[in-house]
Amino acid sequence: MHRRIVAEARPVGIVVVFYHPNGDCIRRANRFAEFGQCVVIDNTEIRLSASDLGLDDSVIYLSNGRNRGIATGINQGVAQLLDRGCSSALIFDQDSEPSDELLSGLPGLLEREVHAGRRVALIGPAYDDARLGGTAPFVRFRFPVLQRIEPVGTELIPVDFLISSGSCINLSAWDDIGPMDDALFIDFVDVEWCVRARNRGYETLGSPTLHLAHSLGGEPIRVLGRTYPSHSPLRHYYLFRNATALILRGYMPLAWKWTELVKLPVRLLIYGVWLEPRGQHLKMALRGLWHGLIGKLGAWEQT
Structure with a gap:
């Protein structure tokens, strides 16, 4: 009890x-x-x-x-x-x-x-x-x-x-x-x-x-009739990294993991195609995915 x-x-x-x-x-x-x-x-x-x-x-x-x-x-x-x-x-x-x-x-x-x-x-x-x-x-x-x-x-x-x-x-x-x-x-x-x-x-x-x-992120963008919050490339690094890292943690709910797994490729497409500078957003998101997979957390450090 x-x-x-x-x-x-x-x-x-x-x-x-x-x-x-x-x-x-x-x-x-x-x-x-x-x-x-x-x-x-x-x-x-x-x-x-x-x-x-x-x-x-x-x-x-x-x-x-x-x-x-x-x-x-x-x-x-x-x-x-x-x-x-x-x-x-x-x-x-x-x-x-x-x-x-x-x-x-x-x-x-x-x-x-x-x-x-x-x-x-x-x-x-x-x-x-x-x-x-x-x-x-x-x-x-x-x-x-x-x-x-x-x-x-x-x-x-x-x-x-x-x-x-x-x-x-x-x-x-x-x-x-x-x-x-x-x-x-x-x-x-x-x-x-x-x-x-x-x-x-x-x-x-x-x-x-x-x-x-409360405002989520920067100026929103519209993609195919829907509105999405936008962030800087650095914030997208943290977003993709932490989502990936938490998906790998056993105590996180399976339903949450599923929804994040579905969202990750959609976010990658939106931020890599519709947000400028496209290359930087894509690069930081992919780096975040990799760091989440290998468990590299903490503050971002330029290398």
């Missing part, structure tokens, strides 16, 4: 990962500090101080002096929040602009469900991306295609994964599940962590009543 996870009345924390932030990023972080203990992890290659950036004194700021990836950034931020006794951690990209309702609502929902006796690892909002056609559905891994669930109604929806930005982690479950996988660096970091959480008997829940505007 699973043990019941009960959260105490402890402060809420917020983790934001910076990479070459602009003034709006600083403004958002200072605003977050009004709702909870805000930790900023800066992956920018140049070391700066919090005062140089204009961050509020209440913001905890850690400069890595190099890009250590989103997984390590989240892990560093969560470690700071755990040291300060926080019960939950809201995770945001530097360009996320959540509403006041979301900032207070997600931790409240998490606390409610945990006190009701549910083993919840993560609660996240619905995601609005106007460039890709509106509100994205929640997802469950099913064979032969993913089950897409429209975010309607008022009840929390059990899902198989949530993207990290905008989600709220139950820190009481962090040690049991383990940190984000540093070796993945970026892409599928959230998927892998949610799978581990569910394998440990925790739930991941989507809230259809709370929404976050």
